[in-house]
Amino acid sequence: MLSRTAEYALRIMILLTEREGTSLTAEQIAKATLVPAGYTVKVLQQLGRAKLSKGQRGRKGGFVLACNPSKVDLLQVVTVIDPLKRITEFPLGRTEHQHSLCALYKQIDAAIESLQKSLSSMSLKEVVKSGEGESLCQEHGHGNATLSVKAAN
Amino acid sequence: MLSRTAEYALRIMILLTEREGTSLTAEQIAKATLVPAGYTVKVLQQLGRAKLSKGQRGRKGGFVLACNPSKVDLLQVVTVIDPLKRITEFPLGRTEHQHSLCALYKQIDAAIESLQKSLSSMSLKEVVKSGEGESLCQEHGHGNATLSVKAAN
Numbered sequence: 001m002l003s004r005t006a007e008y009a010l011r012i013m014i015l016l017t018e019r020e021g022t023s024l025t026a027e028q029i030a031k032a033t034l035v036p037a038g039y040t041v042k043v044l045q046q047l048g049r050a051k052l053s054k055g056q057r058g059r060k061g062g063f064v065l066a067c068n069p070s071k072v073d074l075l076q077v078v079t080v081i082d083p084l085k086r087i088t089e090f091p092l093g094r095t096e097h098q099h100s101l102c103a104l105y106k107q108i109d110a111a112i113e114s115l116q117k118s119l120s121s122m123s124l125k126e127v128v129k130s131g132e133g134e135s136l137c138q139e140h141g142h143g144n145a146t147l148s149v150k151a152a153n
Numbered sequence: 154m155l156s157r158t159a160e161y162a163l164r165i166m167i168l169l170t171e172r173e174g175t176s177l178t179a180e181q182i183a184k185a186t187l188v189p190a191g192y193t194v195k196v197l198q199q200l201g202r203a204k205l206s207k208g209q210r211g212r213k214g215g216f217v218l219a220c221n222p223s224k225v226d227l228l229q230v231v232t233v234i235d236p237l238k239r240i241t242e243f244p245l246g247r248t249e250h251q252h253s254l255c256a257l258y259k260q261i262d263a264a265i266e267s268l269q270k271s272l273s274s275m276s277l278k279e280v281v282k283s284g285e286g287e288s289l290c291q292e293h294g295h296g297n298a299t300l301s302v303k304a305a306n
Binding site for chain 2: 001002007010011014015017018033034074084085092099100101102103104106107108110111112113114115117118119122127128130131132
């Protein structure tokens with residue numbers, strides 16, 4: 001669904017939003033988000049180029065947020081790393097069945113749109129606020145450091 | 154987003170729905186859907202195991218629909234090939250930032266849910282009906298046999 005790298009970028013941006021105003025080293029970020037160290041630096045470079053975060057040099061150097069987290073939504077972060085592609089043209093050549101297949105792609109595109117809408121419905125700040133003080137992890141369970149998923153019914 | 158194989162399975166199921174009652178060879182299916190021949194056979198086997206299509210032997214042999222296309226939606230076809238995974242547990246171990254990151258995963262899961270809902274909102278039959286008689290391809294453009302996509306804004 002989302003690429004692993006896009007997921008890492010979201011974790012990092014959520015951390016930087018939570019710690020707004022504080023400079024964090026790549027090592028601190030990797031530790032807090034459980035993003036592998038090599039990926040952390042790579043993702044921070046991409047976020048930096050998109051002006052979502054920035055690196056600061058010097059004794060208090062590190063990485064900080066470089067955007068207004070109330071105005072940046074989850075889709076914008078995903079788009080920096082790995083854009084969700086919409087279907088803008090019928091992807092097959094003319095066949096004798098083009099109408100039904102074209103209708104299919106219209107529906108697939110609608111599904112991608114609904115995914116995009118959901119990701120753009122919440123800003124970084126809203127996500128952080130929704131996590132504050134609430135024991136959300138209790139709802140989801142916790143304890144394993146690997147991605148835990150189950151197949152859709 | 155959707156895997157290439159899931160997309161192939163959708164194309165094949167739409168064709169079988171459109172040609173309900175007619176037996177088609179794997180070669181005819183590959184030609185009409187532009188799914189590579191090797192994939193066509195592989196996908197038909199998976200659809201067969203899921204009782205969505207079936208192969209018939211003999212002189213009039215080939216593949217036919219084995220389900221009610223009004224009761225099978227696009228998500229069910231995707232799920233046979235490559236299920237869209239929901240997040241059922243907080244995927245990270247306990248960190249000092251667990252609440253915000255957990256809120257993030259809740260939102261990512263909501264996005265996956267909206268994608269699933271969109272795919273399950275239309276049956277195979279409804280897709281075929283929506284393509285009938287309408288020049289949907291005109292809206293989307295046509296003419297190239299490769300997947301044509303553009304990045305989200």
